[in-house]
Amino acid sequence: MTMPQRPDxxxxxxxxxxxxxxxxxxxxxxxxxxxxxxxxQMGLPVRYVFLFDFAALAAFFWALVVGFRLWRARQAKE
Structure with a gap:
């Protein structure tokens, strides 16, 4: 019987x-x-809509950077 490997x-x-x-x-x-x-629906001014857009872009950019770093780390491991 083999022992289960501990995850890295x-x-x-x-x-x-x-x-x-x-x-x-x-x-x-x-x-x-x-x-x-x-x-x-609420008729918000365009500047608030752009604020939502910029917040979403910042979150997407962060996720892209994290994904790229994970990809690089996996490439370095192999």
């Missing part, structure tokens, strides 16, 4: 980072679409 702590950290980035992308998309819809 660095690999677990990478998995958690990837999961966090995926949640950020999904939540940002839902919140951004909701903000666009609500802004149109």
């Amino acid at each position: 702590p660095q690999e677990q950290a990478r998995v958690m980072q990837a999961r966090t980035a995926a949640i950020v992308v999904a939540a940002t998309m839902v919140l951004w679409l909701g903000a666009q819809f609500a802004g149109g």
